[in-house]
Amino acid sequence: MKTDNLLIEIGTEELPPKSLKLLGDSFAQGISKGLKESGLAYSSVKALATPRRLAVQVSQLEAEQQDKVVEKKGPSVDVAFDSTGTPTKAAEGWARSNGITIDQAQRLKTDKGEWLLHKAEVKGEKLENILPGIVESALKQLPIPKPMRWGDSDAQFIRPVHTLTLVYGSDLINAEILDTKSDRHILGHRFHSPEGFELHHSDDYEQQLREHYVIADQQTRMQTITDEVKRLAAEVGGTVVHDPDLIEEVSALVEWPVALTATFDAEFLAIPKEPLIGTMKDDQRYFPIEDDSGSLLPRFIFISNIESKDPKQVIQGNEKVIRPRLADAQFFFEADKKSSLASRVDKLASVLFQKQLGSIKDKSDRISQLSAVIAEILHTDADLARQAGFLCKADLVTEMVLEFPDTQGTMGKHYALNDGEPEIVANAIEQHYWPRFSGDDLPTSDVACAVALADKLDTLIGIFGIGQVPKGDRDPFALRRAALGLIRIIVEKGLNLDLHQLIEAAAEQFDEKLTNKTLKNDVFSFLMGRFRPWYQDQGIQVDVIQAVIANSPSRPADFDARIKAITAFKQLEAAESLAEANKRVSNILSKAHVELTGMVNHDLLIEPQEQTLAAKIAETELSCKPELETGNYEGALNRMASLKDDIDAFFDHVMVNADDQNIKQNRLNLLHQLRELFLRVADISLLNK
Structure with a gap:
């Protein structure tokens, strides 16, 4: 079948610069989708876009669709014929709609019965008949928030359209789209080549444009x-x-x-x-x-x-x-510079943070107090943190930041240094907004970390406290970004901070303003929920993250240590067997319906395998204790991995559900003890192969 290259171009007035790449890519995707749905094969699709055009090049595109046979199923034979074998009206109507007689119909036999069938040969459509509809559909699907009309035309597009070109090889495809008829005329550069040129072959498009001072790509x-x-x-x-x-x-x-x-x-x-x-x-x-x-x-x-x-x-x-x-x-x-930052703080009372939560001045006061609390936990200077928190929003009412909003924080730093504030305070004022986006720098000092954490916590607690949680894409206070920034600071700076303690301290700053009765649990759950996408972006497997989240460790740095330990553990030969064993133990315990203490009566251990396992668990608990206390979870798991053979032997030779209820209870407590040992790191029963 014949193939050739296709050029599609929509020539327009200047397109919105920030949307150009998206428009170009979307147009190419729409054309590609339309060609595939029409059954037209091609080699590749390339998007081209300039301020005055959207174009798509399609290489080695088929000139027409393949012929195909379409099966059209009719009524069942029982419905198609009456008791005398005469065709019914339903059968005759179906045959007529397909342009055949009943005698020409074939039969389709299945286990559910027999139906009339017509196999119709459908001739493939030519590209010239299909393409206009594909282009129209692709244009309608472009992300255009506010289409416009121009002149006396009813057509709507993001900008007025001047030219339409559809050239397949050397052939012009006739069409009318957006009230514009296709022709070979291509707009050149507005100043260097206002007259443009005629495109005689699709392959010449980019080169001819370059000759007329336009780089199309x-x-x-x-x-x-x-x-x-x-x-x-x-x-x-x-x-x-x-x-x-x-x-x-x-x-x-x-x-x-x-x-x-x-x-x-x-x-x-x-x-x-x-x-x-x-x-x-x-x-x-x-x-x-x-x-x-x-x-x-x-x-x-x-x-x-x-x-x-x-x-x-x-x-x-x-x-x-x-x-x-x-x-x-x-x-x-x-x-x-004529007024100090400190003298500007009171002006923040006229800047609203949130109607129920008060002004930016109120927020600054809370940040100041919370910064000091966090600084004390971090064993750094609480007075410097308190001062930095007090001043951190003051530059919002400076002329410079009002004119150049992106300089907030940064100008606060410069004005603080001009006022004679310590450098560590000035840096904390700038860095309390950090990280501002994914991969951004983190605050450099513990004082700056304290203020940055206080700011993010205050927003999280305040907005959750009045019940305005993020829903779908709506997150007007950027709570997801605040939560992720908080996690990054604590984990990547290795800060020994507990989320429950931070949430409690932040909530205390609000007095009676908060109405959400489940606030603290809601914020903690929200923070836990941000770990998964963050670690997934780092390539950590979902089952590893779930295994750690199941324990809800409240110290992010500790959470990270467990993630690393489980990731390493999955590489061990014993990991798969131990994960399966933990799944089995979890299932057995969930069906036990008895209260388990984990206290094992060694006099009731009858089988050698359960005696050995009990001894090995006690030994492992003792050897793992210093590892767990210091957060060396990888070392602890390596010790636990040595239990593999003893666990396998237990399940091979010991019947947990013994007839003697005391023996059964004792064995369940042994398994409970085993399960609790692994749960001190994570729930490895959630790990996949």
Whole structure:
């Protein structure tokens, strides 16, 4: 069957840059899905997207569907014919609908009876007849929150559509989609090639676009921008911090990326670099340049969408644009320094945290007290933690943070140092928001950890305390992120903290504001629930996580030690047999319906195998005690693994459900003792093979 390459392009006004990649990928996925559902085979599908087009290339696509035979089942023979063998109206109607007579019908025999059957040969449709519907369907499924109309057209799309091109090999496929008729005309670069060009073959698409100053592949534009930014930064003795999101966004703003270097007045370097970087990246999509020490250079790189004959004019224009923004930052910084952070805390009373929980000032007071409590548990300076907690939200009412919200915490640090606060307090103010996202840095000192934990706990306790738990995708107070951040800090910093103790201390700060009667259990369960996705992201097997969660260890660092121990235990030869034995013991005990103490009467141990097992359990309990007390769970499990042969021998030779009730009870207590020994680490009965 004939195959060739297909090009589909929708030419538009400028598309939303932050949505471009998603739109391009979704369009390609929709086309791929439609082709598969239509039974048209192809080799590959490639998404292409620029600010003014969404395109899809399909390679080695079949020109038409395969012919196929469709079986159309009719009424049963009992229904199709009356007692005299005459066809019924039901049978005749079915035959008529299939274009045959009753005599031409075949029979389908199954164990449930016999039916009329017609095998119809269906001729495969040509691509030109199928493709328009596939494209329309793919466009309708694009993630477009607010489609728009234009001119007097009833068509709706994310932006006005100007061209539609469907070219299969050298053939134009005629269609009308979004009130636009397909033709060979392709839009070129808006300034370098406004007249565009005619596409005569689908294989020429990318090359012809490049000749008309358009790089069709967004990944290629991203790589071009990355390489050029790196090259220009090196020329001035600096580097650009890698920012994939910024590169992707800029690549969605240009079709022909040209990188240029510009400068700004060195006087602005007296301002902390964070707001300067923020305004350059967020407001202007510029790339700031740092030296080897991380200090900002008075230069930046920007990406132009034109290859100017006079680049100096373009550079000067961008330098003119950035100066007022940097001047604003300078003004805010100098104005903010006139008042201390401490003097701003009372202003937080006018900033609402949550209606039932009060203001940010109320939250700061709670954080301050809780930070001190946690600091004492960590044996670090409680006074410094209390002060950092008291000041940690004060920068929210500074001019700089009001203008550049992303600098919260960071500006608090700079203003605290300006006020003469200890460096450890200033760092804690910045770091109490950490980690802000997956893989982000953690607070560096125990004081900073105390404030960060206090902030996250306060939010968790407060919001759970008024019954506003996360549901589905709704999590307006980012409680899942707070819980995961709390777990990461405790585990990765190796802090000896107990969740029950932390929850209790945090709840005490709220007085009578909380209404949830099951608050403490709810928050603990929520935190336990965050361990599973976190460990799964690290490649830990689900059964290992479940085995530890079954014990609900309340110290996250201890939880982590058990996870590592069970992961290592699963690699032992004895692990599978011991897990199966624990499952068997668990099942036996669950059906015993008697109270078990684990106290074994050695006089009632009759069989040699149960005598040996009892002795080995007592010996193992004694040898494991120091390992368990120090949290060396891997060492403890290695000792327990030595019980394998004795457990196997017990089940091979000893009948647990003995006729003598005292002997039976004693054997159940022996198994209970064995089970409790393993449960001191985790429930290994939950482990899979």
